Amino acid sequence: xxxxxxxxxxxxxxxxxxxxxxxxxxxxxxxxxxxxxxxxxxxxxxxxxxxxx
Numbered sequence: 001x002x003x004x005x006x007x008x009x010x011x012x013x014x015x016x017x018x019x020x021x022x023x024x025x026x027x028x029x030x031x032x033x034x035x036x037x038x039x040x041x042x043x044x045x046x047x048x049x050x051x052x053x
Contacts, residue, residue, distance in 0.1 A: 005011050016022065021029045028036075 023030045025033075
């Protein structure tokens, strides 16, 4: 890649839109899987915190 290519505004990274799902599996997006994992980990933490020492 030359300096001219780097300075050319037409040759740049693709713009990623925020309202488009970039990755999906079984109808759920990566954000959905992140929320599910967070809730599961929070539930595990609460159960561990309530357990007598």
